[in-house]
Amino acid sequence: MIEEDAALRNGSRGLSGQWADAVGVRPRTTERHITVHKRLVLGFAISILALLVVTMIAVLLSVRFEECSTAAAADSPARASGNGSLPGAARLNHDAGEPPGRQEEAPGEEEEWQRRRQPPPWTQLRLPRHLRPLHYNLMLSAFMENFTFCGEVNVQIECLNASRYIVLHAHRVHIEAVQVAEDKLSGAVRVSSFFLYPPNQVFVVVLNRSLEAQRSYNLKIIYSALIENELLGFFRSSYVLHGERRFLGVTQFSPTHARKAFPCFDEPIYKATFKISIKHQATYLSLSNMPVETSVFEEDGWVTDHFSQTPLMSTYYLAWAVCNFTYRETTTKNGVVVRLYARPDAIRRGSGDYALNITRRLIEFYEDYFKVPYSLPKLDLLAVPKHPYAAMENWGLSVFVEQRILLDPSISSISYLLDVTMVIVHELCHQWFGDLVTPVWWEDVWLKEGFAHYFEFVGTDYLYPGWNMEKQRFLTDVLHEVMLLDGLASSHPVSQEVQRATDIDRVFDWIAYKKGAALIRMLANFMGHSVFQMGLQDYLTIHKYGNAARNDLWNTLSEALKKVGKFVNIQEVMDQWTLQMGYPVITIMRNETAGNIVGISQEHFIYDIDAKTTDPDPGSNSYLWQIPLTIAVGNTSHISSEAIIWVSNKSEHHRIAALDETSWLLGNINQTGYFRVNYDIRNWRLLIDQLMRNHEVISVSNRAGLIDDAFNLARAGYLPQNIPLEIIRYLSEEKDFLPWHAASRALYPLDKLLDRTENYNIFNEYILKQVATMYLKLGWPTNNLNRSLVQAAYQHEELRREVIMLACSFGNKHCHQQAATLISDWISSNRNRIPLNVRDVVYCTGVSLMDEDVWEFIWMKFHSTTAVSEKKILLEALTCSDDRNLLNRLLNLSLNSEVVLDQDAIDVIIHVARNPHGRDLAWKFFREKWKILNARYGEALFMNSKLISGVTEFLNTEEELNELKNFIKSYKEGAASSFSRAVETVEANVRWQMLYKEELFQWLRKSLTH
């Protein structure tokens, strides 16, 4: 009844050709559908003959179609038999590639809005607020043999303000029929027309009369779409088992791709309940957020799984999968069933057991920490061969790319184990932060991502108490890392307004994750961890099954502080950190005349001082922060710390007790604050002296912090170039991993600035000298570690690995020999006896030093190994070659998806760019293939920005800077913010070369001759 009208109107503009195609190959057998055809044919003036011919072809092919629409007519999902194929689905009216336009709008609608002098509701970037979904009934039939699916969605919607329009999201789906009925009175509301509006990825239903406020309605939509070959929406992926290619279908909806799988109100604020049914061939199984309630088997080899209803949730973490995986399971003490699903061979090998085991423990940890039980009866972890991200936290059905969840203990290094662990801890945290309590809108995505990232460290500490992740590793992996990015003038605030779907991807960057986590850590530290934890418990309890914005969090935390008698307006403090980009550098200057008075000033830290002047918002009051500064005073034997000093002015004076001539000052105790600290040179000298005499007076985290601050302050020109190089001299006595790790990371960009200069060997020699003592002391690991040993020896093994890495990459002869011997032994015996924890270093060193046969050997091993962790490091080792032909060959092979997984191709290109012999090759390759790369990764979060920064960050000549600028000019579209970051970084590199390179070399020459 409705469909005919609507179909006619829908088809009457522009799309008639596509509609005709779609209709032509989808002959129907019922009288009702023949009527549709006739009217369409008349309406479009397409000859009846054509229809007859197509119908005849289909009849000849004996294709029987009873799609979701048949079921709709019968109102029974069980009747939706999908044994026929869906050849027409390939010709759906995809809007991808079409110019944005109004060609699909219903006639007359726009004119009416023009008369009203209002923009039509579907042209707004956000959904109009007059409707709210309450419940979705979603019935899907998945056709894995031709990668199509069709669905019927019934949305119960509540009308808040009267309107004739229903606007919801839909993208790349083919809408076949629409029906609207009043919920209780069962009266149909006549649909006047419906159309897709691709620019905003919405679907509009125009009704003959208004929906009335305070009433609820049922919107039924029948549609079909492709199970896409790209990694978003409902997509397919494959793997090889016993020589046979097998396929699976899985979803990735975050942030805005649910609309590609079903028409829905695809904004996080529209929480609703969902009841999903999936029909598939019985050779597959299906999964979704909730457990299967009933399965209905049919004679023709099809089965329909009906899942239990979800609690209130947003669309972006809804999920389903159709696969033929197997699983192992465990149960938490509160009865949550945890299963790990993966390809059968991986399950059989036990590669999922580690993940399964820690997941059970982590659910128990979070339940205890948050005092809120896990919300669903089960949690499935799904390991898929291909995924755009490491993982996605879908509630009850979290999806992981295999490399981030499968782990074979006999061939995995500690860092691989750490990677797997932290990804799981992260996704599990989201079951609370994100799924149970969801940000109101994407501007505050850092709320969920910052928390999940912070908890990676807290949760890992629970699993491995001796590792001190939150106190130590957080610094190098999060704080130091993000301060590099956030020190650019082209950075942005952690909360940033976004509207367009295409811009939403942008907010998922390291600033959201890492700065978010760093700010949360600073907050936890100045609040005190137990009050902070109490505040989080309240926040989750108050907002569970709902949405919350950052102010909701600030208010709850302020209340928590009040309960313990402290009065801090958290919102006032945190707004400065979340709404302003960047971070301050605090300078602590001793007042030489007035004993214990120090001057403390703050300014916006920025690498390229020239870039500061181009700031669009210069004269404003911004770039002041309320800084919780902690200061310690120390001398040769002891250290005393002061309480928090809140610094909120540009410059202030403070009296520091116990400060005398010989004592030094140290700011930001344990580096809990998100800022850098600089001192007068005399104080730097006192600190260096202290490190050389007895470094243990200063905490491990502050030793790492001093190294990172010094290198970066020097890079930005706040400090003389020799200070950081003098600091690392004490490392020969340093037995803790973290300061070495901080030094290694801080040296890395400096190394890349110098590695193509003629005096590079002076720098090289200096670093080798600092590494030599510890390299000798620690020696090489043996390969007989078992898991429990690894756990106990984490610090020691990571330190040894770090030192070996530095020694080998800066050319320590013994290190080179050792690597070559190990590789030769592997080749001649065909037994890999290289210790797990240094395999990447050995492979890379071997490839760079030895001849082409080694490269071929590693290439062969890369193809033959099935262990994902091993595959990754073998591939990266291939980028270490000095041979430009091999590097070029590898670059060209990287785009062949059969050889290199899509997500790994980026790593290949980036690693070639890090190699001084390959930097220009990767840069050239990137420019030549940009169109292909952008098409492949453009829509995936992180990928493009990772690629762009990875390829450009170490370009450092005038010529390269010009090439970059010219390249950007010629490709205006897409990735603008990544490119402006790239330009700023390269400009800063060029500037550093010009201003400071000589100063550095002069000091090095002098120091080496002593």
Ligand SMILES: [Zn+2]
């Ligand atoms: Zn996350």
